[in-house]
Amino acid sequence: MLSNRQLFLLHIGQTSSTPLMLEIEKAEGIFMYGPGGKKYLDLISGVSVSNTGHRHPKVVAAIKDQVDAYLHLMVYGELIQSPQVKYAERLCNLLPDSLDNVYFVNSGSEAVEGALKLAKKYTGRSRIIYFRNSYHGSTQGALSIQGSGIYRNAFRPLLPDTWQIDFNDESSLESIDRKTACIIVEPVQSEAGVILPDKGFLDKIRKRCTATGALFILDEVQTGFGRTGYMFAMERYGVVPDILVLAKALGGGMPLGAFISSKRIMSSLISNPQLGHITTFGGHPVCCAAGLASLNVIIEEGLVDSCRKKSALFKKELDHPLITEIRGEGLLLAVALKDPRYVKYAIVHAPDHGLILDYFLFCGDAFRVAPPLTITGSEIRIACSQLKTLLDDTLKNAKKK
Numbered sequence: 001m002l003s004n005r006q007l008f009l010l011h012i013g014q015t016s017s018t019p020l021m022l023e024i025e026k027a028e029g030i031f032m033y034g035p036g037g038k039k040y041l042d043l044i045s046g047v048s049v050s051n052t053g054h055r056h057p058k059v060v061a062a063i064k065d066q067v068d069a070y071l072h073l074m075v076y077g078e079l080i081q082s083p084q085v086k087y088a089e090r091l092c093n094l095l096p097d098s099l100d101n102v103y104f105v106n107s108g109s110e111a112v113e114g115a116l117k118l119a120k121k122y123t124g125r126s127r128i129i130y131f132r133n134s135y136h137g138s139t140q141g142a143l144s145i146q147g148s149g150i151y152r153n154a155f156r157p158l159l160p161d162t163w164q165i166d167f168n169d170e171s172s173l174e175s176i177d178r179k180t181a182c183i184i185v186e187p188v189q190s191e192a193g194v195i196l197p198d199k200g201f202l203d204k205i206r207k208r209c210t211a212t213g214a215l216f217i218l219d220e221v222q223t224g225f226g227r228t229g230y231m232f233a234m235e236r237y238g239v240v241p242d243i244l245v246l247a248k249a250l251g252g253g254m255p256l257g258a259f260i261s262s263k264r265i266m267s268s269l270i271s272n273p274q275l276g277h278i279t280t281f282g283g284h285p286v287c288c289a290a291g292l293a294s295l296n297v298i299i300e301e302g303l304v305d306s307c308r309k310k311s312a313l314f315k316k317e318l319d320h321p322l323i324t325e326i327r328g329e330g331l332l333l334a335v336a337l338k339d340p341r342y343v344k345y346a347i348v349h350a351p352d353h354g355l356i357l358d359y360f361l362f363c364g365d366a367f368r369v370a371p372p373l374t375i376t377g378s379e380i381r382i383a384c385s386q387l388k389t390l391l392d393d394t395l396k397n398a399k400k401k
C-alpha cells in the first residue's frame with residue numbers, strides 16, 4: 001500500500017517543486033499534530049485563515065448544528081437561508097453604513113472577480129488600476145491585476161485595459177481618471193512582505209476615486225477579522241471603500257468569500273442581463289454558520305484589542321542577530337533576515353523545531369509570522385524561543401550551503 005506521502009506526490013496537483021509536505025492528522029487551537037503526535041505550533045494560520053485557531057469549539061458546534069439542519073439547497077441568491085442572512089446582517093452592522101449589501105462567494109479570488117465585474121457594470125468603464133507587488137488571487141481576472149510580471153506573463157493573454165502603479169507613490173494616483181472603472185488595493189500589501197501604506201495614501205486614493213467616479217475596491221482578504229489589530233484595516237487608515245473584498249478568515253476555517261458594497265451599487269448586477277453574476281455554492285450555509293460563529297468569537301474573546309499587545313510582545317521577544325527588521329502590525333508580521341538563503345533554510349527546517357512558517361510570494365528576504373489571534377502571551381514566548389533556536393540553527397548551518 002502506498003503511503004499518504006506517496007499518494008500526495010502521485011495524485012495531488014502540485015503547486016511547486018518544494019511543497020512543505022508535512023502530514024497532519026489533527027489540529028486544535030494553535031497546534032497541528034502529525035503522525036505519532038508530533039506537534040507543530042502554527043505560525044501562519046493557513047495564511048491568515050484560522051484567526052480563531054483550529055477547530056474552535058464554538059465554530060465546530062455551529063458547523064454541526066447547521067449540518068443537522070441543511071447543507072446546500074440551491075444556487076446563491078434564490079432561497080432565504082438563515083446562516084446567510086444572519087451573517088450578512090452581522091457584517092453590515094460592523095461596517096460603515098454605505099457597506100450594507102453582501103454578495104457571498106467561495107473564495108478570495110472569486111470575490112475579486114465579482115468586485116471587478118461589479119465596478120465595470122456600475123461605471124460602464126473598463127480600466128482597472130492595481131499596484132505593483134499586489135496579490136488578489138490566481139483566477140484570470142485576479143491574475144490580470146497581480147502585481148508581478150513573472151506570474152502574469154506566463155498566462156497571457158489576460159484582461160485588457162489594466163494599469164499597474166506603485167504602492168505609496170502619490171503621483172501615480174493621477175492615472176485614476178474618468179475612464180477608470182476601479183482601483184483595487186490591499187490596505188497592507190501582504191504578499192509583498194507586509195508593506196504598510198504611508199500616512200494618508202489610502203485617503204488620497206479615496207479622494208481621487210470620488211473626484212473621478214472610479215470605484216475604490218479594498219481587498220481585506222488577508223487583513224480582515226482582527227489580523228492587523230483592527231477588525232478591518234480600513235478602520236486604522238480611516239477610509240471607506242466602495243467595494244470591500246473579504247475571504248480567508250471570513251469563513252472561520254470553511255471556504256467563503258464576499259464582496260460588499262452599497263445596495264445602490266450592488267443593484268447593477270440585478271439586470272441587463274439578469275443572472276449576470278451567479279454562483280452555485282457561494283455563501284454555503286455551513287460556511288456562513290462557521291464564519292458567523294468565528295466572528296462572534298473574535299468579538300467575545302476581545303481578539304482584536306489583544307492582537308495589538310501580542311504583536312508588541314512578538315516584536316519584543318524576537319531578537320536575533322540574523323533579524324534585520326520585523327515589519328507589520330497586529331499579527332501580520334514579516335520577519336526579515338540578512339539573506340534570502342537564511343529565510344529558505346529557516347522555513348524548510350522550521351518543522352524540525354516544532355514550527356510551521358511560510359514564504360511571502362514577492363519578498364524573498366522575510367518569512368511570515370501570522371499565528372491564530374487566539375495565541376496567548378506564554379505561547380508567544382514559547383514560539384519566540386523556538387524561533388530563536390531555529391535561527392541559531394540557521395546561522396550555524398545555512399552558511400555551509
Ligand SMILES: Cc1ncc(COP(=O)(O)O)c(C=O)c1O
Pocket residue numbers: 047107108109110112135136137138186190219220221222247248
Ligand atoms: C489579499 C488577497 N486577496 C485575494 C486572495 C485570493 O484568495 P483565495 O486564495 O481565497 O482565492 C488572497 C490570497 O492569498 C490574498 O492574500
